[in-house]
Amino acid sequence: MIINAEHQRDVINQAGFDMLRLCNSQIDKAKEAFVTHDSDLAEEVIHKENRVNALDLKIEKDCEKFLALYNPVANDLRFIMAIRKINFDLERIADHAYGISRYVVDEDKKIAPHLLKTLQFDLMYDTITSMFEDITQAYEEKNVKIVRKVFKKDKILDKINSNSFSLLETEIIKDTSITGQALILFSVIKKFERVGDLLKNVAEEIIFYTEAEIVKHKKKK
Template sequence: MLRTQFEEELLNLHNQFYEMGMMVSSAVHKSVRAFIKHDKELANEVIDNDEAINDMEVKLEKKSFEMIALQQPVTTDLRMIITVMKASSDLERMADHAVSIAKSTIRVKGETRIAEIEKDISDMSDYVKKMVDNVLVAYVKTNEKDARMIAQMDQRINDYYASIYEKTIISMKENPETVISGTDYLSVAQYLERIGDYVTNICEWIVYLATGKITELNSNHDESF
């Protein structure tokens, strides 16, 4: 098989991954907007769209295995295929969390809400979306420096989570009527926090793509591969 055809397939894989990433970014954004605005229609849209994201991951994985089996690619090419496989499974998990947030929207019915905490959740979600969009660009450019910087952003996500957690617990203690909403705030914040962790995983795959090293970011662990 000609090298050019292989390169074309590789580029397609690359582009499909980016497209899947944009779909996931949109799902995360929509799920939080639906939650804050009690928009059940938007929440259902996120849930319905999840199948397309799952299908895309399966397609990417299948294509990756095919390319490895048929082409037996070496070094950089193999790294790119492995990165797509690993990072697309991180994207798929992010999308699952977006679905969980959407499902929280459908559950919350006329409960006592806390505007201040919802504002924090909204800000946290904007920040998470920024991380997701930035990591996709870093992936396309195979930019190791940006990947390391984006992984550092995760600290702020953890700070948001800690702050939302504290405010919610105080509110639940002071006003028992907020317990049902509060429980949802805690899970939504936790889902967002996990999405931040998956973005960090993708950053690690970008570093691997650029250097060939498996590096654990946000800790001092580093090993060659």
Template sequence: MKHTETELLELKKAISDMWSLVHSQLEKAKTSLLTGDEELARVVMSREKRVNAFELKIDSDCENYIALYSPVAIDLRFVLSVLKINKTLERIGDFADGIARFVLETDGHNQHLQLLKELKIEDMFDCVLEMLEKDKLALEEENTAMAGVVFTIDNKVDDCYSDAILVLAKHITAHPEDVLYSLNVVTLLRKIERIGDHCNNIMEELVFYLDAKVLKHQKTAQDKDTE
């Protein structure tokens, strides 16, 4: 095996390990939010530094590979995609950290766990976690056949977000004393919805790497065509 091929495999393993870490962070953030487990929230926050360190290391490895080997075609697409996916995973890690901070810093959180159930936040979390898993599987198997599934799940996340906002609006009307907490929940819901968008972006990068197709902005253009 050529030295360049070995380094590409090492890059692939590194981004896969980063993926697993971020997925674990997101799962822990979900559990801490839905159960009010403050200790678990602290674990998420303490591991955020590992996510950041991973990102810097992978960025450096990608830049060094490009500088040393001047890759072309699929190898270049792979390295460019890893750079973008790496940054996206770091952003998802930031959102997991933000959710953990919500658990620790939002007054009265443990008194509102039932409200979170009514908002079906767990369903939103399960959707984005599934998207992240399918993205990772697409990279490992070098197969973008699941792209359509990921994009469909993202639409479900958007629908869950819209439904949750409506439920929250009714809750504020019935319980005006909860308005401050509810506004914080809106920010929380937005974080989860954005994670879905980021998972979408990851799949788009994988399609670029594996199929040499650019999907970015296509959905927006299609939406405009239907207006």
């Protein structure tokens, strides 16, 4: 039974890693589709949402089966609890990729490059990419030191998001014709900020099952 439990844990762990890579890919493609207004790439993201949902259900069912069959305790229990939460947050990240891609399909106009530059869109995306890289390495290596970098990087996203409204307001005053684009970009910035929050949640869960440390809601010193 111990061997079977270990094997099943490995299967769940690999499925969680596959979910992480899939959702990372969805965000990458959604961003590229949004910036270039590539409707074909956006459609690919939209259609691949079915694969995300299927993997989400598989991980949830495998976790439930593990709990029922092996009655895990200590590290194994923390692992299953964390994977379920990580899976939930990753699925929500994929939902944001889907939402961004829908803008590309539903709208017929590309976002003006100067708006993207004004709102530091590239910096926001590069920060998300770096956060994904940290989490991917930490997930593979169970490296808590690496995953803690995510928290500082999330503050960059928070700052860009908090500045976005006033910056766009200024741009709209200068040229009211860009109002529609500005509203869409504002929504995408919000989605990216939320992706950062979800990645931070994933980082917290990696710390939880690796070191049995609860980071969430911890007071700042």
